[in-house]
Amino acid sequence: MGKALIIGCGAVASVAIHKCCQNSGVFDEICIASRTKSKCDALKAKLEGKTKTKIKTAKVDADNVEELISLINDFKPDLVMNLALPYQDLTIMDACLATKTNYMDTANYEPLDTAKFEYKWQWAYRKRFEEAGITALLGSGFDPGVTGVFSAYAQKHHFDEIEFIDILDCNAGDHGYPFATNFNPEINIREVSAKGSYWQDGKWVETEPMEIKRVYNFPEIGEKDMYLLHHEELESLALNIKSIKRIRFFMTFGQSYLTHLKCLENVGMTSIEPIDFEGKKIVPLQFLKAVLPDPASLGPRTKGKTNIGCIFIGKKDGKQKTYYVYNVCTHEECFAEVGSQAVAYTTGVPAMIGAMMLITKTWNKPGVHNIEEFDPDPFMDALNKWGLPWQESFNPALVD
Numbered sequence: 001m002g003k004a005l006i007i008g009c010g011a012v013a014s015v016a017i018h019k020c021c022q023n024s025g026v027f028d029e030i031c032i033a034s035r036t037k038s039k040c041d042a043l044k045a046k047l048e049g050k051t052k053t054k055i056k057t058a059k060v061d062a063d064n065v066e067e068l069i070s071l072i073n074d075f076k077p078d079l080v081m082n083l084a085l086p087y088q089d090l091t092i093m094d095a096c097l098a099t100k101t102n103y104m105d106t107a108n109y110e111p112l113d114t115a116k117f118e119y120k121w122q123w124a125y126r127k128r129f130e131e132a133g134i135t136a137l138l139g140s141g142f143d144p145g146v147t148g149v150f151s152a153y154a155q156k157h158h159f160d161e162i163e164f165i166d167i168l169d170c171n172a173g174d175h176g177y178p179f180a181t182n183f184n185p186e187i188n189i190r191e192v193s194a195k196g197s198y199w200q201d202g203k204w205v206e207t208e209p210m211e212i213k214r215v216y217n218f219p220e221i222g223e224k225d226m227y228l229l230h231h232e233e234l235e236s237l238a239l240n241i242k243s244i245k246r247i248r249f250f251m252t253f254g255q256s257y258l259t260h261l262k263c264l265e266n267v268g269m270t271s272i273e274p275i276d277f278e279g280k281k282i283v284p285l286q287f288l289k290a291v292l293p294d295p296a297s298l299g300p301r302t303k304g305k306t307n308i309g310c311i312f313i314g315k316k317d318g319k320q321k322t323y324y325v326y327n328v329c330t331h332e333e334c335f336a337e338v339g340s341q342a343v344a345y346t347t348g349v350p351a352m353i354g355a356m357m358l359i360t361k362t363w364n365k366p367g368v369h370n371i372e373e374f375d376p377d378p379f380m381d382a383l384n385k386w387g388l389p390w391q392e393s394f395n396p397a398l399v400d
């Protein structure tokens with residue numbers, strides 16, 4: 001049916017590529033293009049012969065718009081799947097505009113020198129994408145991604161007005177290391193060491209990092225400590241769910257992770273300010289990334305489950321209603337299927353599904369859109385079919 005150019009060949013991309021190859025009825029041909037071409041070639045060698053999808057590989061520096069344009073002109077994809085890092089979002093969007101190609105990603109733009117992610121840079125492309133007749137789907141991972149689809153689904157089927165949303169992201173997996181991050185360490189540490197915030201009554205309320213802690217009894221997992229973080233989907237959901245009064249995001253962290261993080265912060269290792277080291281400028285956080293375990297290597301070691309979902313409180317037919325929708329994933333099962341742990345799996349599967357929605361034109365709305373702006377039903381069906389089945393509860397425990 002269509003061709004996808006996939007940029008990046010890390011943990012998330014690897015899962016998405018496996019899933020595109022399982023879905024060869026939609027993905028006739030893919031090109032895996034990344035900075036380190038040997039990784040793309042190794043993945044192609046692993047998958048070829050097991051799929052009908054034709055696989056090409058290429059080397060590309062996604063910070064370079066001209067290189068991207070020439071790759072797109074050469075491969076002529078229906079869609080570019082940006083599974084590199086948030087720093088590349090704008091260059092890839094520029095190349096998509098220049099070649100009139102659809103775009104999708106899993107994380108919003110973040111400038112390299114400021115640990116601050118916001119949609120404003122990508123939303124600024126809205127008019128140009130609309131005029132070019134192409135669609136940009138922003139944030140098609142799990143959170144952001146499935147959490148936005150869950151919100152649109154709750155709005156469509158269960159509520160007249162959604163007033164409160166709590167997004168709960170629990171990873172109860174154990175990889176056996178005292179400290180490691182489940183996805184790109186630099187992006188992960190920038191996210192969790194930043195100030196927290198939530199949206200309430202039309203404005204942001206800022207908190208100190210990890211200031212707000214709650215304990216939640218997660219289905220199929222049990223009680224875990226979770227902490228309030230700022231997270232990118234809060235920004236778009238606060239706009240797109242019209243009746244919202246408060247929206248918060250919580251993520252679980254174990255004590256060992258937090259103690260190590262505090263220590264690394266205290267000694268300056270999480271800083272993104274370059275320092276002089278033996279005549280060379282280095283960024284401490286980038287050096288830390290180089291010495292930490294590669295997230296892709298955690299797959300065979302990680303055991304346990306993840307549970308990510310949303311609790312909604314609002315009104316239906318004049319009555320108060322609560323609704324919890326979530327997915328539970330098992331690290332070992334993800335590894336057995338695609339050779340990756342559940343954090344990459346829960347992001348890579350929705351990336352493939354988002355790409356499928358655009359390639360099949362199930363979703364076709366020129367402009368730049370967050371995922372909750374589309375019809376959630378076909379995506380919800382695809383989650384059940386492609387490995388992320390969801391469950392619901394109409395009487396969940398609430399977070400105070």
Ligand code: NDP
Binds near residue numbers: 062140142182343
């Ligand atoms: P990895 O670090 O494992 O992979 C990133 C890939 O991008 C690598 O293959 C890397 O190449 C490539 N890359 C980096 N810079 C460039 C460049 N300039 N040109 C070409 N390729 C480049 O990251 P993850 O797979 O863990 O994360 C991928 C994305 O997914 C991130 O944006 C992350 O924020 C997002 N994410 C989203 C989640 C969600 O739920 N929405 C959850 C988790 C992650 P090389 O191999 O050479 O380093």
